[in-house]
Amino acid sequence: MLSQIMPSLSKLKLTNSFNWKRSYSTVKKVFKIIFVGNTRPRQMFNLYFYTLILGTILLMTPWATTKGQWIFLQALFTTGSAFSDTGLTVKSTANDFTFFGQFIILVLIKFGGVGLITVKLAVLSVFQFNRNPSLRERLLMQGERGSNKLGTTIDVLKVGIIVMTITEFLGAIVLFLYFYFVPNSNIAYGTGTSTHIYHEHVWLSLWGGIFHSVSAVNNAGFDIVGKNSLSAFQSDYFVQWIFVTEFVIGGIGFPVFYDLYHWFKSKTHGKKFRFSLFTKITATTYILVAVFGVGGVMFIEYFSRDFDTDSGMKPIFKDLSTSDALMAAFFNTMSTRNAGFYTVDLNKFHVASQIIQSLMMWIGSSPASTAGGIRTTTLAIIILTIFSIARGKNNVSAFKRKIPDDTVRMSFVIAFLGGFLVFLSVMIIAIENIFMNQNSSITFVQILYDVSSAFGTTGLSLFDNSKLGIVSQLSLILLMFVGQLGVSTTVLAWSDRKRKPTISRLEENVLIG
Known part of the structure; x- marks a missing residue:
């Protein structure tokens, strides 16, 4: 931002004949850079x-x-x-x-x-x-x-x-x-x-x-x-x-x-209608993530009902009736899709269930919705890309439509940055907690759960966030902000409006994987 402001300030020349019109224009430009922004993401x-x-x-x-x-x-x-x-x-x-x-x-x-x-x-x-x-x-x-x-x-x-x-x-x-x-x-x-x-x-x-x-x-x-x-x-x-x-x-x-x-x-009106590719991908992915997530949690909770959780609490299938336990597993796992409501103490879930729920919160729901996370379409494009590469295809397609290469690249960028931000926040909370020692009993999975909840704008928590340190709370605030605004918009907010001319370089292969 300073690189944009300084050239504007340099135009303010104090001379004997002060140019109010030019000064006003410069101040207006500086104000726009700071408070409005030159690009849509900014x-x-x-x-x-x-x-x-x-x-x-x-x-x-x-x-x-x-x-x-x-x-x-x-x-x-x-x-x-x-x-x-x-x-x-x-x-x-x-x-x-x-x-x-x-x-x-x-x-x-x-x-x-x-x-x-x-x-x-x-x-x-x-x-x-x-x-x-x-x-x-x-x-x-x-x-x-x-x-x-x-x-x-x-x-x-x-x-x-x-x-x-x-x-x-x-x-x-x-x-x-x-x-x-x-x-x-x-x-x-x-x-x-x-x-x-x-x-x-x-x-x-x-x-x-x-x-x-x-x-x-x-x-x-x-x-x-x-x-x-x-x-x-x-x-x-x-x-x-x-x-x-x-x-x-x-x-x-x-x-x-x-x-x-x-x-x-x-x-x-008796007319034919074709759903957009966005609707097909997001609806399919939303349903599949919900089915696999809820099914996985129910499977884990049912077969681990004879073992107490790491927190010492009774599992939901041991503490509740069968119907209440099934509803608890369904409601609380579906709530990880960005709702944030819960009906039982979330520490009652097995650690494996908490990991699945953390993953669901990290994924989030659909773009252009009230949800956070990397979004369902991002996950779908990444999976489709992996399958396309495995099958030797050069293009990524879904429902007989080709997905643009820029969208594919951005999907991997969003997933990587989303994972990196979650990992960084987990490390910040874990390290600061060692020095503060106010949440000495919290585990790595509990921290991962709350951090994923913040990034996915979900709101579910396994411990008291008020006992976290200043840096830890600020990291959660940043994650909630990025989760709401979107990783792609946050990244592009700092890009320059003027694109520099593309220079074609010599190609050289690099071994990977």
């Missing part, structure tokens, strides 16, 4: 970064917390977790935040789920009815939540927002009615030292329904029913299926909604 990065700072300031105000004061790092961690739709916390959302604080968290969750560019244009359209998005704005929306076709970006966002809003609205109504009419002494809303039961309390039931529905659809994982997430609903399959439905819809991706809408529209 503009996205800056916008997300300054939103993170603004949210932190709001959560540090006396009205946001029950004690009227907040530490900067805790506010930054909570803001980063909420805006990235993660769900990792260092304080209880129900007990340590006032209604104002919870409202700020919910707004950050919503903005992070829909996308800041979309929110900005929606607000501007209210005051400028005939305003059409510029090419620059369309390109930004395409990189945030749109499709690979620039012309359909606006329509994709409209359909996606409508689907998410309807899902949130219906989910909020169902949860409101459930909280209000169904008695459950374990479900309480906590504020400071006082707690109130949801049952037959209109305001609390309504706020609980809205908060949890928005949090679920946007895959945030924040809840206001206590310190143990949805453990109160451990045997309540109805509520669990409501949450599963909502966070699966939130993790599918806006372009998939757009394709499904046009498929239904074509069917009603």
Whole structure:
């Protein structure tokens, strides 16, 4: 950034006849470089970064917390977790935040789920009815939540927002009615030292329904029913299926909604419709990862039911009834797709199950969704590339369509950088923990689990993150930020707008593998 600012500052020549117009132009250019950015990825990065700072300031105000004061790092961690739709916390959302604080968290969750560019244009359209998005704005929306076709970006966002809003609205109504009419002494809303039961309390039931529905659809994982997430609903399959439905819809991706809408529209008119390659790949990969992940966890948990976990807790198939254990394995493993809700202590799972869940969080869900991680399409392209090389093919194809070479290369870059960032954060937490000795009992797998949760913007945790050191918490905040913004956008944010001329070099082979 300094290399871009300095040439601009050098143009400011102090002469006897001071040129105000040139000075203003130079200051404007410097301001744009710092606060806006010259490239689309840099503009996205800056916008997300300054939103993170603004949210932190709001959560540090006396009205946001029950004690009227907040530490900067805790506010930054909570803001980063909420805006990235993660769900990792260092304080209880129900007990340590006032209604104002919870409202700020919910707004950050919503903005992070829909996308800041979309929110900005929606607000501007209210005051400028005939305003059409510029090419620059369309390109930004395409990189945030749109499709690979620039012309359909606006329509994709409209359909996606409508689907998410309807899902949130219906989910909020169902949860409101459930909280209000169904008695459950374990479900309480906590504020400071006082707690109130949801049952037959209109305001609390309504706020609980809205908060949890928005949090679920946007895959945030924040809840206001206590310190143990949805453990109160451990045997309540109805509520669990409501949450599963909502966070699966939130993790599918806006372009998939757009394709499904046009498929239904074509069917009603008796026309043929061809799903996009994105929809085919992302839907297939999402289902396969879910099936293999849930199936693997259930297999491990069932056959290891006679052995206690490393934490000394009873396995879920030994501690719960068979039906509750099956539902627990299904719900909590599906939650690793970016939801962040849990119904049992996650330390009850076998270490092998925790590794599978960590891998699922690292993969994440679909691009152009509320999910994080390397994304399902990245995994699919990497696997397809490996199979293509093994079969001696020069091109990578799927569903009778060739995948561009640039996309293939970027997929491997994203996977490598995603793995490197996770490994680096694991080492930072492990090393700092040795010196602090506040989490002396945590294992390597537990650290890997929480780090993968941060990168995948999931929010599941195996230990108390508030006891981590400053550097460790900052590394998790960075991972949540990158997971939400996307590895590719984060990398390209630091690239130069002007491409240097390509120089063709002599080719020489190198032995590999």
